Amino acid sequence: MASFAARKAKNTIMLSLCVLAALIGLAWLFVILMDLLIEGIGGLSFAVFTEMTPPPGEAGGLLNPIMGSLLMTFIAVMVGTPIGVLAGTYMAEYGRHDKLTHVIRFINDILLSAPSIIVGLFIYELMVRTMGHFSGIAGAIALAIIVLPVVVRTTEDMLLLVPDSLREAGTAIGAPRWVVIRSVAYKAASAGMITGVLLAVARISGETAPLLFTALNNQFWSLNLNAPMASLPVTIFQFALSPYEDWQSLAWAGALITTLAVLTLSIVARLLTARKEDR
């Protein structure tokens, strides 16, 4: 065994390296956010929220991609949430000890971290190819498939945290199982379940890959779900890689808006569950 002094020295050196790692890691991420803030604010103006995407060399904004993103996100949540909540309910309530639940949990966890571009390819094959054209609804469904595993996971986790004595109390006064689930379990788990939905929204509001070849993009104002639809991430992608400076600065502005939206959603989601823990 090495001498005490040597062991102590090694301890100091290695722990200092850990501190250094933390400093490097955090500094790195801090630099990214600062750059984003500086460049993004430079591109930000009132027009960003009120005007359409411009042709190169002209002034304009990001109104149509922002609306497209909001619309597709809304539909994705409306489609993905009920299915996810129901599936999570089965796993935590009716089928808690089923083999099926174990399989679904495993598959759901894989879906949760599967590359999102694969989802894009799937919806391309499923919807774009059969419909014959790109469309906003295809983009929304692609996003719904990303919402689904997030909601399934949080719903199951949150329902499993509800004490069984609450359910037993509900059953004892004669309520059928589904009333117990709806009026007791969902109520008790609601904050956590809402958090899950918010996290899912945060996740899809920056997703680009699944929209590239489902919703494609649209230079013009369009809320037609049966036609290609603009979205903020895809517009950022297209504008950032363009050689035009106006477009690049709009891309930065869009990136800043997206990041702020995602961070706000994550923080709100966190506050919801944090308050729950304090109680």
Add this chain to the structure above:
Amino acid sequence: MVSIAEADTEDLSRESRQRAVRRFATSDAVFKNLTRGAAILVLVVLAGVAFSLVTGSFLAFKTFGLGFLTTESWNPVKENFGALAPIYGTIVTSIIAMVFAVPIGIGIAIFLTETCPRPLRRPIGIAVELLAGIPSIIYGIWGLFVFSPFLQRTLQPFLIDTFHGIPFLSSLFAGPPYGIGVLTAGLILAIMVLPFITSIARDVFATVPAVLKESAYGLGMTTWEVTTKIVIPYTRVALIGGIMLGLGRALGETMAVTFVIGNAHRITPSLLAPGTTISASIANEFTEATGDLYTSSLIALGLVLFVITFIVLAIARLMLAQMKKKAGG
């Protein structure tokens, strides 16, 4: 009179109670099957993904056979496609990412669980988790406009000069400093998966029973010794599981890479040269692909990525599940 009324209501209430019970039973069965159907839909989605990728890539595999996986050439004009360059790029960028992100991520996790002053632990932990949620396109745009030019001015010329004339290393760091390229993509991926690995490692380290650590300290171990001899061995399986989750993310990451890798379908020994990955190829070329064979080849790339990530993620989940069992029991 009174008794008749009582008998009537009793009869009525029995009947209505039975009716209510029946109605409850039906509605419960309906709800149960509804939830069951939704749960099965999760399986159907994954099966659908696999099925659509297989059918979509059928033409490519029929045309090129398994040689598709071992051919480097990617020629849309002659309609000759091979997946080797994107597969190579995917693996190399992911290796670079893990080489940097794993030690730094674990280092930060050790800092957070062992040495960080208590009041700072929660804020830093939350900051790391928030950063893990930042969309990858943000890393991509930053990588393109800020990080690549920075590397082009600083690190890349330095690497080229330093390793010039040294046999193996000079070919690894050869060529003009483009800024974009395989190394840049790998480094961006490292920054992206760093918060991810950090937060998993921290969660995993937190599962070590305090008694174990206290008894090690009681024997006179230093903090570093407790970490390497108690904490890491105890959490080994889950830690590797968490790292593999990070790897799965790096392998399939699209937008952060697409911006900075240069999209060149070739395999060069130099890490400074442009390359491509599976996801970057799909993102860059899919909407422009003309002809069924081109599209099918890109979907075949998607299938390859799906299989690779499925295996990595499945192993990761099994390892993490093992840890959960241990912590629960």
